[in-house]
Amino acid sequence: MSTLVIIAHPDITNSTVNKKWRDALSEQEDLVTIHELYPEYPHGKIDVEREQKLLEAHDRIIFQYPLYWYSSPPMLKQYLDEVFTYGWAYGSTGNALADKDFAIAVSIGSAPESYTSEGNVKYSVETLLSPMIATTRFVKANFAGIHKLYGALNITPSQVEENAKDYIEFIKQLDK
Numbered sequence: 334m335s336t337l338v339i340i341a342h343p344d345i346t347n348s349t350v351n352k353k354w355r356d357a358l359s360e361q362e363d364l365v366t367i368h369e370l371y372p373e374y375p376h377g378k379i380d381v382e383r384e385q386k387l388l389e390a391h392d393r394i395i396f397q398y399p400l401y402w403y404s405s406p407p408m409l410k411q412y413l414d415e416v417f418t419y420g421w422a423y424g425s426t427g428n429a430l431a432d433k434d435f436a437i438a439v440s441i442g443s444a445p446e447s448y449t450s451e452g453n454v455k456y457s458v459e460t461l462l463s464p465m466i467a468t469t470r471f472v473k474a475n476f477a478g479i480h481k482l483y484g485a486l487n488i489t490p491s492q493v494e495e496n497a498k499d500y501i502e503f504i505k506q507l508d509k
């Protein structure tokens with residue numbers, strides 16, 4: 334299965350987690366195609382036709398990003414608004430994404446305890462990511478799962494390293 338990883342990080346140069354994830358994936362020959370939205374579109378003008386062709390060419394799409402205000406960085410929202418068009422992604426003639434697998438890889442600043450009903454956030458990460466999961470269903474794709482890293486603000490280099498290996502395993506097991 335061909336896998337496209339769409340990375341939406343506004344400042345990957347100063348990232349700890351998403352940069353490590355990207356670098357670990359890029360060392361895995363033939364595992365994924367990496368596509369970074371912010372470096373690709375520094376002026377914010379997304380090439381919709383090009384993005385649609387890229388999506389059409391892959392069976393599985395992983396959206397990788399840091400959790401920002403319990404949501405995604407803004408360019409991922411812009412990407413969905415502009416690229417998932419009527420007549421292409423949905424509507425009577427729009428089925429370009431049907432039967433593809435979608436997954437999410439998300440880094441989260443706070444610890445897992447925050448994301449419980451007793452924690453300070455109260456909602457689980459799965460609940461907070463429900464717009465992405467609902468979008469997947471709306472375009473008739475299959476939601477394949479979430480790779481998470483909690484506590485990104487207090488993480489050691491060896492923990493990031495270990496998590497990057499888990500991320501690769503997460504992608505490999507999607508094929509099984």
Ligand SMILES: Cc1cc2nc3c(=O)[nH]c(=O)nc-3n(C[C@H](O)[C@H](O)[C@H](O)COP(=O)(O)O)c2cc1C
Binds near residue numbers: 440441443
């Ligand atoms: C603008 C902004 C908003 C953030 N919002 C959240 C949030 O809602 N919840 C949370 O747990 N962490 C939040 N964080 C922390 C990021 O999720 C964390 O820094 C990121 O996942 C680390 O990944 P990186 O090393 O690739 O940048 C936020 C950080 C920034 C800069």
